[in-house]
């Protein structure tokens with residue numbers, strides 16, 4: 416019986432028949448048919464596209480000049496928001512020609528952005544708010560609700576949530592996501608089963624990376640070694656949370672050193688929830704930097720949050736930024752969850768400290784800074800929706816990252832691509848993927864003024 420979700424749609428570059436689409440949407444429940452379907456889809460790629468799925472040629476768009484390769488900038492005169500009008504010719508899934516368009520001929524073209532990259536999310540607990548609510552909005556309340564939810568986890572439930580999250584991300588223009596996953600605790604087996612199935616089902620549409628958000632001491636055990644080996648096969652690696660409160664009285668530096676060595680030995684990446692607190696005593700990042708300076712290892716390390724960096728003096732921050740830059744460690748700032756959780760009081764007191772990492776100062780020091788969406792409808796943050804343009808709309812006023820400047824654009828585009836090690840940096844140039852997000856607006860002002868209905872172009876064909 417053909418019963419499917421409302422997002423039944425053509426997949427990849429062809430208009431797949433309804434039944435095939437449903438097999439994909441319910442891939443986790445109909446596993447045996449997957450290899451056959453994949454082969455069928457690959458052959459679809461070679462067939463002509465239905466005309467209604469193809470954009471006009473050339474595609475006329477408005478584009479941020481700072482995200483245009485300098486070789487294509489000649490003769491372009493950006494408007495006051497740094498935008499230019501372009502005619503983009505596609506050959507299948509690739510951009511093959513980029514030409515300027517005069518303002519007078521086409522004044523209202525859609526502001527267009529590269530397909531998005533999520534550098535930090537939590538797919539396994541997305542959409543758990545209704546079953547694990549946290550009405551207090553506190554960190555302790557979130558942790559308690561999260562741990563209770565772990566006890567009830569099943570592989571099917573986690574897989575359904577992940578599939579829902581990835582459908583939303585895919586349909587709203589994401590091309591790659593790095594997810595932290597609760598592992599090494601109750602419910603881990605269910606989570607792992609769901610992850611392996613989900614990664615397999617989505618690997619031909621989205622680039623996915625898995626980071627285990629686990630107790631630090633796990634990485635000093637045989638179970639941790641085994642998990643690191645499994646994560647390496649998924650292009651991921653170990654993670655954890657380090658702050659002043661959860662490291663007190665613990666030999667955390669020894670465990671961290673073992674984790675880094677383990678990651679290097681198995682070719683893993685590392686991503687740590689680092690100093691996610693407004694407590695100025697939280698300076699775990701400095702311990703990490705000490706370790707990596709003493710023993711440089713061939714491992715890609717990312718730090719996420721960095722809230723307590725806001726308490727550094729300008730001199731301390733300058734020094735920390737220089738150390739991060741020298742070690743090529745990017746920082747992922749996560750404003751939605753930080754603003755929701757940080758400086759929250761049980762009394763009705765207005766928050767003063769917003770938990771935002773000092774993005775501009777880190778950029779000044781040469782650090783790659785990316786913005787991520789973090790939690791979606793879970794005990795840690797009830798909002799979020801895997802919509803990259805909504806994340807821009809939320810983060811721009813909070814961070815003062817101006818989208819008409821290169822340093823305001825890169826945290827949402829090139830920096831997340833760099834964090835994930837992707838081949839495309841999101842800069843438009845001949846030969847780049849025809850993977851774009853078209854808004855309804857013609858300016859950044861209009862984009863900030865109201866939510867945007869998006870058109871998503873993937874592999875040179877309309878996805879939505």
Ligand SMILES: [Zn+2]
Pocket residue numbers: 535536537595688789790
């Ligand atoms: Zn997180």
